[in-house]
Amino acid sequence: MRQLKPEIAERRKKDILQWAVHYYIKTSRPVSSSIIADEGRFELSPATIRNILQELEEDGYLYQPHTSAGREPTDKGYRFFVDYLADVQRLAADEKEGIERQYQERMQELDILLSETSRLLSRVSRSAGLVLSPQAARQTLKRLEIIPLGGKSVLAILVTEAGLVRHWPIELSFAPSARQINTLNRFLNENIRGCGVSQAQALVMAKLKQIEDEFRDLSLLADNLLQQVGSMVEPGALFVEGADNILSQAEEIGDLKVVQSLMRVISEKDAIAGLLGRELKIRLQGKGDAAPKPQVRIGAESGIPELSSLSLVTTTYNYNGRVVGILGILGSKRMEYPRMMSLVDYMSGLVTARLARWAKEDEE
Amino acid sequence: MRQLKPEIAERRKKDILQWAVHYYIKTSRPVSSSIIADEGRFELSPATIRNILQELEEDGYLYQPHTSAGREPTDKGYRFFVDYLADVQRLAADEKEGIERQYQERMQELDILLSETSRLLSRVSRSAGLVLSPQAARQTLKRLEIIPLGGKSVLAILVTEAGLVRHWPIELSFAPSARQINTLNRFLNENIRGCGVSQAQALVMAKLKQIEDEFRDLSLLADNLLQQVGSMVEPGALFVEGADNILSQAEEIGDLKVVQSLMRVISEKDAIAGLLGRELKIRLQGKGDAAPKPQVRIGAESGIPELSSLSLVTTTYNYNGRVVGILGILGSKRMEYPRMMSLVDYMSGLVTARLARWAKEDEE
DNA sequence: AATTAGCAATCATAAATATCGACTGCTAAT
DNA sequence: ATTAGCAGTCGATATTTATGATTGCTAATT
Known part of the structure; x- marks a missing residue:
C-alpha cells in the first residue's frame, strides 16, 4: 500500500x-x-x-x-x-484607519493617552483593554515644583519627561514665604532635570548642603519633598476598559460563579496589575528590542486562577528606546489570536510613536 | 358583634x-x-x-x-x-467606629477623599458606592498657575478652594521666558483667589488690559488659559466602586441579560452621572438645608430602564454652606433601606465635615 | 359585621422517565 | 493506510408524574 x-x-x-x-x-x-x-x-x-x-x-x-x-x-x-501561526496577520487597512481617526490630537498628557488607548483596545478587540502606565519612580524628571496653597499647605507637582503628571499636597511645619517658594522652585528645576527619581534626592540634598545657611527652612522642605518623590513606588497605574465585553462575548457561561469571580478580578485590578508588573520587570531587562513580539498567556498560564478561562495578549511599549510599559487585551480563550496579536502590536507602535514625538518636541 | x-x-x-x-x-x-x-x-x-x-x-x-x-x-x-419608616434608624456605634477608622488622614485632596468615600460606601453597604464630585466650574478658585515644560509647552494647574486639583497641558505659539511666567503667575494669583470660574475670566482680562503694553504676549496666554478654565464644563466626575457587589447580592438572577445590562450601565457611568447631575441641580436650588433627607429612588423611579430592578439611595454633601455634590449607593431593590439611608446620611456628614475642616485650615 | 375553617383549584418546582441523536471506539473489510 | 459499518455511551430535550405551597371562595362561627 x-x-x-x-x-x-x-x-x-x-x-x-x-x-x-x-x-x-x-x-x-x-x-x-x-x-x-x-x-x-x-x-x-x-x-x-x-x-x-x-x-x-x-x-x-x-x-x-x-x-x-x-x-x-x-x-x-x-x-x-x-x-x-505562521505569519502575524496584518491588521486590515480600514481597521487601522478607524483607530487612527480616533487617536485624537488632544491626548497631550500621558494619563489621557493611556486611558484612551485602553478604551480603543477594548472597543476594537471587543474584550477588555489593559494598559499599564510606566512607573513614575523609574522615569526621569522634567519638572518638580511646589505651589503654595495658603498657610502651611503646599501642593507638589511632578512632571516626568514621558509626560506623566502627579500632584500631592504637603503639610509643612511652617508657612513659607513667596520668596522662599520661588527660590526653591528655581533651585529644584535647575538641578533635577533629566535625573532619575532616585538620583534626584541625593543630588539636590548634596547641593543644598553647600548653601545651607541661606536656606535652613527650605532644606527641610526640599528633603521632605524629595523623600515623598522617592517613595512613589506606585506599581504603575492600570487602565482597564470594557471589562463588560468579556461577558457579552461569553454566550455560554451558564455559570454565574465564573461571572462573579471575573468581576471581582476586574474590579480588584491589583492582581492583573501585579501580573503585568512582574512581566514588565522581566522585559525591562531585555532592553527595548526593535520588534518585541506580542506575548500570549492562555488560561491557567497567567497564574491567576480566576482567569483560567480567559487569555491575555500583551506587548510592551517604549520610551526613549527603553521598555517602559505594557499594554494588551484580556478576553475569551476563544479569541481570534492572530487579529488580537496584530492589534496589540499595532497599538503598541502607536503609543511608542506618540511618546517619541513628545520627546522630540521637547528637544526643540 | x-x-x-x-x-x-x-x-x-x-x-x-x-x-x-x-x-x-x-x-x-x-x-x-x-x-x-x-x-x-x-x-x-x-x-x-x-x-x-x-x-x-x-x-x-x-x-x-x-x-x-x-x-x-x-x-x-x-x-x-x-x-x-418612622425613624431613620441610627447607624450602629461599632459600624460608625469602623468607618471612622478607615477614614485615613492622608485624604488631603478632594479626588482621593471622594474615591475613598465611594469605596467605603460600597464596602459597608455591600452595594455599589457612588460619589459625584463637585463641578469644577461651579467652584471658587484658589490658585491658578502655569509651569513651563520647555519650549512652547506649559502645564496649567488649577486648585479650587474645595481642594480639587486639575491640570492640563497647553501648547503656546511662542516660548515664554521664565520671567514672563513668573509675572503671569503672580498676577493671576493676586487676582483670581475666591473668584468663581466664570468671573475670573472677565476680571483678569479687564485688569490685564490696563497694563497691556508690558504684557502683550502674556495677555494672549492668559486669555487662552482662562478660556480653557471656563470651558471645563465637566459634569463632575462620578466615582463608582464595588459594582460587583450587586451581582453577588443577587443570588437569584437566573437571567444573564439582567447581569449584562447592569454591567453596561455600570461601565458606561454616564447614565448614572447624568441622573445624579440632574438631581444635584434640583437640590442646588434649595440651598443647603441643615439636614437634607436621604432620597430613595426605587426601581423604575430612577428613569433608567436598566436600573428597574435596583434602587438608589442618595443625599447631598456641602461645602461652605452650599450643596456641591451627591453621594449614595446603588443596590438591590431589596436592600435594607433604613440602614442604607442612615449610612448615606452619615457619610455625607463626614464628607461635609472634612471639607469644612479644609476650609477652616485655609483661614488660618 | 368581622373572623375563621375548610376545601377545591392553580401552578411552580422537582423528580422520574423516556426519546433522540451526536459522537466515539472498535473491528473487519478494502 | 484507509475506510465502512455498527454497537455503545451519554448529554440534551421532552414528557410525564408527583409534590406542596398558596390562593379564593363559601359557609360556619363568634
Missing part, C-alpha cells in the same frame, strides 16, 4: 489540530470528526480523522467534555495554535 | 404591608398569608390576612408573581415602606 512518510503524517496531524482549534474558536462548538471531514479540506474519512483526533487527545492537545461529544482544545492546544 | 373602626382597620392594613415588605427584603421569598399569621404578631388567621392582602394587591402595593405564590412588593409597595 501507499506508505506514508512519518513527516507527512506528522504534518497532517498538525494541520488538523490547527483546523480544529480554529473551528472551535470561530463556532465555540466542540469539533467532531465528521465536521472536519466535511468542512476541512483533508480528503479523509471521519474514521481516519477519529484516529488522528484520538492521538491528539493522548498528546494532550484536545479533550472531550464528555464521551460522545466532539473535542475542544486544551490550554496546550491553544498554545500550539498560537505558536504555530 | 365587635365593630371595627375604619381607622383601626386601615392602620392594621398598613402594618401588615410594612411587615410584608420587611419580610420580603430580609428573606427574598414571596410572602404568604400563613407566614404572616405565624410569624407576624397580628393574632389573625391566614384567611383574614388573605382578605387584607387581596385589598393591598388591588391597591397596587403587592402582586403575585403567579397564582398560588405568595406576594411580593411592587415599586409602590417599596415606596410605601420607605415613606412609612
Whole structure:
C-alpha cells in the first residue's frame, strides 16, 4: 500500500489540530470528526480523522467534555495554535484607519493617552483593554515644583519627561514665604532635570548642603519633598476598559460563579496589575528590542486562577528606546489570536510613536 | 358583634404591608398569608390576612408573581415602606467606629477623599458606592498657575478652594521666558483667589488690559488659559466602586441579560452621572438645608430602564454652606433601606465635615 | 359585621422517565 | 493506510408524574 512518510503524517496531524482549534474558536462548538471531514479540506474519512483526533487527545492537545461529544482544545492546544501561526496577520487597512481617526490630537498628557488607548483596545478587540502606565519612580524628571496653597499647605507637582503628571499636597511645619517658594522652585528645576527619581534626592540634598545657611527652612522642605518623590513606588497605574465585553462575548457561561469571580478580578485590578508588573520587570531587562513580539498567556498560564478561562495578549511599549510599559487585551480563550496579536502590536507602535514625538518636541 | 373602626382597620392594613415588605427584603421569598399569621404578631388567621392582602394587591402595593405564590412588593409597595419608616434608624456605634477608622488622614485632596468615600460606601453597604464630585466650574478658585515644560509647552494647574486639583497641558505659539511666567503667575494669583470660574475670566482680562503694553504676549496666554478654565464644563466626575457587589447580592438572577445590562450601565457611568447631575441641580436650588433627607429612588423611579430592578439611595454633601455634590449607593431593590439611608446620611456628614475642616485650615 | 375553617383549584418546582441523536471506539473489510 | 459499518455511551430535550405551597371562595362561627 501507499506508505506514508512519518513527516507527512506528522504534518497532517498538525494541520488538523490547527483546523480544529480554529473551528472551535470561530463556532465555540466542540469539533467532531465528521465536521472536519466535511468542512476541512483533508480528503479523509471521519474514521481516519477519529484516529488522528484520538492521538491528539493522548498528546494532550484536545479533550472531550464528555464521551460522545466532539473535542475542544486544551490550554496546550491553544498554545500550539498560537505558536504555530505562521505569519502575524496584518491588521486590515480600514481597521487601522478607524483607530487612527480616533487617536485624537488632544491626548497631550500621558494619563489621557493611556486611558484612551485602553478604551480603543477594548472597543476594537471587543474584550477588555489593559494598559499599564510606566512607573513614575523609574522615569526621569522634567519638572518638580511646589505651589503654595495658603498657610502651611503646599501642593507638589511632578512632571516626568514621558509626560506623566502627579500632584500631592504637603503639610509643612511652617508657612513659607513667596520668596522662599520661588527660590526653591528655581533651585529644584535647575538641578533635577533629566535625573532619575532616585538620583534626584541625593543630588539636590548634596547641593543644598553647600548653601545651607541661606536656606535652613527650605532644606527641610526640599528633603521632605524629595523623600515623598522617592517613595512613589506606585506599581504603575492600570487602565482597564470594557471589562463588560468579556461577558457579552461569553454566550455560554451558564455559570454565574465564573461571572462573579471575573468581576471581582476586574474590579480588584491589583492582581492583573501585579501580573503585568512582574512581566514588565522581566522585559525591562531585555532592553527595548526593535520588534518585541506580542506575548500570549492562555488560561491557567497567567497564574491567576480566576482567569483560567480567559487569555491575555500583551506587548510592551517604549520610551526613549527603553521598555517602559505594557499594554494588551484580556478576553475569551476563544479569541481570534492572530487579529488580537496584530492589534496589540499595532497599538503598541502607536503609543511608542506618540511618546517619541513628545520627546522630540521637547528637544526643540 | 365587635365593630371595627375604619381607622383601626386601615392602620392594621398598613402594618401588615410594612411587615410584608420587611419580610420580603430580609428573606427574598414571596410572602404568604400563613407566614404572616405565624410569624407576624397580628393574632389573625391566614384567611383574614388573605382578605387584607387581596385589598393591598388591588391597591397596587403587592402582586403575585403567579397564582398560588405568595406576594411580593411592587415599586409602590417599596415606596410605601420607605415613606412609612418612622425613624431613620441610627447607624450602629461599632459600624460608625469602623468607618471612622478607615477614614485615613492622608485624604488631603478632594479626588482621593471622594474615591475613598465611594469605596467605603460600597464596602459597608455591600452595594455599589457612588460619589459625584463637585463641578469644577461651579467652584471658587484658589490658585491658578502655569509651569513651563520647555519650549512652547506649559502645564496649567488649577486648585479650587474645595481642594480639587486639575491640570492640563497647553501648547503656546511662542516660548515664554521664565520671567514672563513668573509675572503671569503672580498676577493671576493676586487676582483670581475666591473668584468663581466664570468671573475670573472677565476680571483678569479687564485688569490685564490696563497694563497691556508690558504684557502683550502674556495677555494672549492668559486669555487662552482662562478660556480653557471656563470651558471645563465637566459634569463632575462620578466615582463608582464595588459594582460587583450587586451581582453577588443577587443570588437569584437566573437571567444573564439582567447581569449584562447592569454591567453596561455600570461601565458606561454616564447614565448614572447624568441622573445624579440632574438631581444635584434640583437640590442646588434649595440651598443647603441643615439636614437634607436621604432620597430613595426605587426601581423604575430612577428613569433608567436598566436600573428597574435596583434602587438608589442618595443625599447631598456641602461645602461652605452650599450643596456641591451627591453621594449614595446603588443596590438591590431589596436592600435594607433604613440602614442604607442612615449610612448615606452619615457619610455625607463626614464628607461635609472634612471639607469644612479644609476650609477652616485655609483661614488660618 | 368581622373572623375563621375548610376545601377545591392553580401552578411552580422537582423528580422520574423516556426519546433522540451526536459522537466515539472498535473491528473487519478494502 | 484507509475506510465502512455498527454497537455503545451519554448529554440534551421532552414528557410525564408527583409534590406542596398558596390562593379564593363559601359557609360556619363568634
